[in-house]
Amino acid sequence: MSMVPTLLSVENLSKSYGGVHAVRSVSFELRAGEILALIGPNGAGKSTCFDMLNGQNMPDSGRITLLGEDTVGRKPRAIWRLGVGRTFQITATFPTMTVRENVQVALVSYGRQLFNLWGSTAAYARGEAGRLLELVGMGAYAERPCGELAYGDLKRLELAIALANQPRLLLMDEPTAGMAPRERIELMRLTARIAREQSIGVLFTEHDMDVVFEHADRILVLNRGSLIAEGSPEEVRGNPQVRAIYLGEGLVYDARHREGAGA
Amino acid sequence: MAFYFVQFLTGLASAASLFLVASGLSIIFGVTRIVNFAHGAFYMLGAYVAFTLTERFSGALGFWGGIVVAALIVAAVGVLVEMVLLRRIYHAPELFQLLATFGLTLMVQDIVVLIWGPDDLLGRRAPGFRGAVDFFGQNIPSYDLFLIALSPIVLGILWLLFQRTRWGVLVRAATQDRDMVAALGVNQKWLFTSVFALGVFLAALGGALQIPRDAVHHALDLRIIVEVFVVVVIGGLGSIIGAFVAAVLVSELNAFGILIFPKISIILVFLVMAVVLIVRPWGLFGKPEAAARRTPGLTVNPWRPLTSGERLMSIGALALAAMLPLFAGNYALTVGSEIAIFVIFAASLHFLMSVGGLASFGHAAYFGLGAYGVAFLAKAAGLPMIVSLLLGPLLGLLGAAVFGFFAVQLSGVYFAMLTLAFAQIIWSIAFQWVTVTGGDNGILGVWPDNWASSPASFYWLSLGIAALVATVLRVIVFSPFGFALRATRDSPLRSEAIGINGKRVRWTAFVIAGTTAGIGGALFAYLKGSVFPDSVGISLSVDALVMVLLGGVETVSGAVIGAIVFKAANIWLVSQTDLSKLVLGGFIVLMVVAFPKGIVGTLEALRNRRRSTDTKSALATSRVEVAE
Numbered sequence: 003m004s005m006v007p008t009l010l011s012v013e014n015l016s017k018s019y020g021g022v023h024a025v026r027s028v029s030f031e032l033r034a035g036e037i038l039a040l041i042g043p044n045g046a047g048k049s050t051c052f053d054m055l056n057g058q059n060m061p062d063s064g065r066i067t068l069l070g071e072d073t074v075g076r077k078p079r080a081i082w083r084l085g086v087g088r089t090f091q092i093t094a095t096f097p098t099m100t101v102r103e104n105v106q107v108a109l110v111s112y113g114r115q116l117f118n119l120w121g122s123t124a125a126y127a128r129g130e131a132g133r134l135l136e137l138v139g140m141g142a143y144a145e146r147p148c149g150e151l152a153y154g155d156l157k158r159l160e161l162a163i164a165l166a167n168q169p170r171l172l173l174m175d176e177p178t179a180g181m182a183p184r185e186r187i188e189l190m191r192l193t194a195r196i197a198r199e200q201s202i203g204v205l206f207t208e209h210d211m212d213v214v215f216e217h218a219d220r221i222l223v224l225n226r227g228s229l230i231a232e233g234s235p236e237e238v239r240g241n242p243q244v245r246a247i248y249l250g251e252g253l254v255y256d257a258r259h260r261e262g263a264g265a
Numbered sequence: 266m267a268f269y270f271v272q273f274l275t276g277l278a279s280a281a282s283l284f285l286v287a288s289g290l291s292i293i294f295g296v297t298r299i300v301n302f303a304h305g306a307f308y309m310l311g312a313y314v315a316f317t318l319t320e321r322f323s324g325a326l327g328f329w330g331g332i333v334v335a336a337l338i339v340a341a342v343g344v345l346v347e348m349v350l351l352r353r354i355y356h357a358p359e360l361f362q363l364l365a366t367f368g369l370t371l372m373v374q375d376i377v378v379l380i381w382g383p384d385d386l387l388g389r390r391a392p393g394f395r396g397a398v399d400f401f402g403q404n405i406p407s408y409d410l411f412l413i414a415l416s417p418i419v420l421g422i423l424w425l426l427f428q429r430t431r432w433g434v435l436v437r438a439a440t441q442d443r444d445m446v447a448a449l450g451v452n453q454k455w456l457f458t459s460v461f462a463l464g465v466f467l468a469a470l471g472g473a474l475q476i477p478r479d480a481v482h483h484a485l486d487l488r489i490i491v492e493v494f495v496v497v498v499i500g501g502l503g504s505i506i507g508a509f510v511a512a513v514l515v516s517e518l519n520a521f522g523i524l525i526f527p528k529i530s531i532i533l534v535f536l537v538m539a540v541v542l543i544v545r546p547w548g549l550f551g552k553p554e555a556a557a558r559r560t561p562g563l564t565v566n567p568w569r570p571l572t573s574g575e576r577l578m579s580i581g582a583l584a585l586a587a588m589l590p591l592f593a594g595n596y597a598l599t600v601g602s603e604i605a606i607f608v609i610f611a612a613s614l615h616f617l618m619s620v621g622g623l624a625s626f627g628h629a630a631y632f633g634l635g636a637y638g639v640a641f642l643a644k645a646a647g648l649p650m651i652v653s654l655l656l657g658p659l660l661g662l663l664g665a666a667v668f669g670f671f672a673v674q675l676s677g678v679y680f681a682m683l684t685l686a687f688a689q690i691i692w693s694i695a696f697q698w699v700t701v702t703g704g705d706n707g708i709l710g711v712w713p714d715n716w717a718s719s720p721a722s723f724y725w726l727s728l729g730i731a732a733l734v735a736t737v738l739r740v741i742v743f744s745p746f747g748f749a750l751r752a753t754r755d756s757p758l759r760s761e762a763i764g765i766n767g768k769r770v771r772w773t774a775f776v777i778a779g780t781t782a783g784i785g786g787a788l789f790a791y792l793k794g795s796v797f798p799d800s801v802g803i804s805l806s807v808d809a810l811v812m813v814l815l816g817g818v819e820t821v822s823g824a825v826i827g828a829i830v831f832k833a834a835n836i837w838l839v840s841q842t843d844l845s846k847l848v849l850g851g852f853i854v855l856m857v858v859a860f861p862k863g864i865v866g867t868l869e870a871l872r873n874r875r876r877s878t879d880t881k882s883a884l885a886t887s888r889v890e891v892a893e
Contacts, residue, residue: 056762082764094759096752098568107752108763110745116765117773118745124570126745163763 006033009171009203010055015064017050024050026227027064034170035201037194039214042224043247048207051224052175055205056088057081069170087164087202091176093156097149101140101159104148105131108166134162138192154185161193172197174206178213186210190217211248215239223247267401276520277513278409278478281416282308284512285471286489287496288423288505289464295440295503296460299351300359300678302366304468305490306373311339311469312481313381316388319476325392336470343465347458353858355457359678360624364814365857367807370486371850377483379844388476408477415474419467420509427505436460440503487803491689494682495534499541501551502679510549535690539671542683546674568821570743583732590721598720599792600836605727606788608828609734611812613781615824616738618813620747621774622754623673626681627688628782628809630668631661633801634691635783636790640708643790650714654787661783662776664691669775673768676757688806695798707797711790727788734781735825741777742821750774808835811853817866826865 010032017025025047032038040048053059055066057078066073069084082088096104109127110116135141138158143151151159157177164172177193178186194217197204208214214221214235221238223231231241238244290304318331346369354362394408427433435456439446447453472485496515500507515534522533547553571579589601614628638660642653668687672680695702702708717723741747752760753767760767790796799805808831816827839845860867 078761079764079766082762088762090758090762094756094762096755096759098751098755099748103748107748107760107765110748111764115745116749116770119741119747119777121744123743123745123748163759166763 011067013065016062023227028229032203037204037219039218039221040207046224047227085170087169087172089160089164089174093160102131102144105162108163112167138162172204267403271403272520276517278412280512280516281412282471282475284416284509286468287493287508289467291508293464299362303369305486306370307465307468308472308489309485311472315473316481319389328392332473335473336466339469340462340466344462347461361857365854368850368853371846375844375847385480385482391477495686501548504550507550595720598724602724602727604832605731606785607832608731608825609785611824611828612735613778614809615813617778619818621750624681626685627806629805630688630691631665631779631782632786634664635661635786636796636800639787639790640711640796643711657787658783662780665776665779673771692801695801709795712794713791820865823865
């Protein structure tokens with residue numbers, strides 16, 4: 003395990019809004035190929051944490067080291083150039099383009115062709131775009147207008163876009179929000195498979211505990227801005243403090259599992 | 266010292282009207298999210314109606330009563346406009362709302378001249394405030410002192426209204442979250458109408474109060490609206506305090522700017538606005554704008570390059586157009602050249618609007634700069650035509666690079682207001698810097714060289730350049746840059762997250778569009794043989810917007826069709842009626858309400874509907890439209 007490089011290291015990250023401490027001195031590390039879940043009840047500071055990692059929000063104090071570079075104060079696009087792919091809680095894609103063109107734009111940016119006025123985008127990295135779409139199971143939809151896609155397909159397209167810069171790290175904010183239960187599991191299985199195959203680190207926030215406990219290698223639990231627990235799914239599930247916070251959801255989770263085992 | 270103090274007081278007095286109008290605009294925007302371009306028209310109407318009433322009824326009661334009644338009458342007109350027109354377009358994209366209210370402005374300009382005539386009207390002095398107060402040997406009109414006292418009072422009343430009344434609470438709630446207020450069972454319709462009435466009342470009051478200070482004329486509307494846009498950009502849209510502070514700031518800058526740069530005092534205001542935009546892009550007291558609404562129909566069909574059949578048809582149409590000199594006379598050829606030039610102009614704006622989602626309300630600035638560039642080179646430097654034609658547009662490029670840098674810091678309505686203000690600044694320079702630009706007399710005698718002087722050869726030249734420009738822009742639309750630009754329009758969040766520097770991409774697009782417009786302007790200078798400040802004017806900017814909308818924003822080359830139809834209709838209309846603004850304004854309003862997709866967009870929608878006869882895709886389309 004010590005041979006696996008650290009992708010992301012967060013030290014004493016803090017952010018407060020007025021008198022409210024949204025994030026208090028949070029520290030953690032993420033290694034290549036690891037799938038790390040960031041969970042916690044509403045208002046725990048997950049999104050604030052995420053936005054600071056992504057460059058959308060400035061921390062008050064603390065260090066973020068991404069792939070060996072200090073990224074505090076850098077813009078999202080600069081962090082992307084370091085090799086970080088991003089998906090959003092509510093999908094952000096380009097609705098007036100086809101599915102393939104959505105991926106091609108990301109590839110154009112990755113190839114630093116953004117200011118090429120004369121080439122043809124349709125011909126640019128067509129094969130690579132197709133390969134990425136095949137990877138997420140969207141090959142058949144390549145020529146469809148993105149605006150016509152069902153929500154689950156949009157999520158998969160977003161994953162393909164996020165993979166276009168051959169990222170070392172994926173940041174996924176509630177990747178399965180708004181999806182049907184079966185789609186959730188499929189999407190996370192797909193993500194986990196790609197992450198393992200390409201040794202990509204994944205950090206995701208999630209409300210659905212089924213998804214978290216099934217796919218995360220490690221779980222961070224935030225409450226009121228502070229990290230209260232960290233460990234494997236089993237460790238976190240057994241943690242009395244986490245149980246106390248997650249009482250409702252924890253019970254439901256256990257109950258559902260018992261039902262599932264019986265059926 | 267006393268002189269500067271008096272100058273300061275004059276500035277404060279001018280701020281009163283500006284504050285009234287700007288606060289009205291801000292209140293309306295806060296609740297309805299409409300930037301009411303017609304606000305200047307209501308200001309002007311207030312002045313005209315007050316003029317009539319105060320002339321008709323004498324005495325103190327006649328005067329002060331006349332001013333208040335004038336504002337009330339105009340507010341009633343505003344209510345009518347809101348109920349008949351605005352209620353239909355609350356859910357339309359911002360661009361359409363701006364354009365519809367601009368159409369209203371055009372109509373009011375002609376109506377005002379119809380009723381009150383084209384001459385300047387001098388109003389009465391205010392009873393009780395006719396004299397002047399002596400201040401260390403300097404005279405201060407006592408009416409100015411009244412105005413200085415008035416604006417804090419109005420500010421206080423508005424504050425009480427919004428903080429202490431139930432209605433004010435509803436308005437503030439709607440400003441924060443319209444949908445929530447609706448969900449709580451508030452009758453939105455009447456809330457919007459009453460807010461609009463208050464805003465128009467304030468604008469008309471601002472106009473009416475100006476009559477003792479200023480002559481009433483039919484160009485008041487554009488003059489005030491540009492200043493008001495500058496005020497709300499500096500102060501922040503939706504903030505009344507911001508409107509107050511910025512109105513004082515702008516008026517003082519004007520008052521002292523005249524002392525520093527007598528001819529081009531507006532430069533000082535521009536510099537301050539530029540600094541504010543860099544430090545606080547949403548104004549001193551404003552909040553960041555919510556995401557702009559998407560243009561309807563965006564999701565229906567992605568753009569594609571022309572099929573080989575369509576390419577053949579375009580070449581055929583071009584060849585047909587090239588044969589015009591074989592059977593048409595000189596007048597028709599001159600009209601043809603003008604249409605070709607406007608195809609260039611419209612295509613450049615269309616590129617910015619459709620691909621970049623940036624609706625410039627001052628695109629004529631770069632057209633005019635190209636024209637002036639040619640005029641300088643040909644007249645002052647005596648360069649041959651071909652050299653001037655190549656270098657002249659560079660002035661458009663330069664202007665677009667400087668102003669574009671600031672404009673792309675913003676988006677949506679702020680972008681529209683800022684580009685309009687920039688265009689007006691360039692117009693002021695063209696108009697006021699007489700030694701260089703010739704002012705109102707323009708620069709004459711910019712004639713083409715012999716090889717292009719016959720109407721036929723000039724027509725071929727214009728047609729060739731127009732075809733070239735349209736083709737190049739089309740190539741850029743489908744180039745990697747074109748897609749990057751579309752990406753910033755479709756989803757700023759996602760484009761940033763895939764490494765696209767949105768501001769730099771949009772800036773580049775702005776410069777491309779400005780340069781292209783400059784090419785059109787350069788040809789225009791040679792076509793007319795002269796350049797006037799009109800080539801930079803607001804009405805030309807709006808002509809371009811109408812051409813683009815007529816063709817359809819969500820098309821690749823709709824502007825070409827839009828320019829041909831609009832320009833031909835416009836030339837015909839001007840020859841038929843004196844009330845061309847009234848007709849054009851009415852046409853714009855109708856178009857926005859009835860055909861928001863434009864000619865080409867409507868044709869495409871029809872074609873798509875016919876094509877998708879199988880129910881499945883019909884279902885998909887309707888689902889997409891419902892989702893909008």
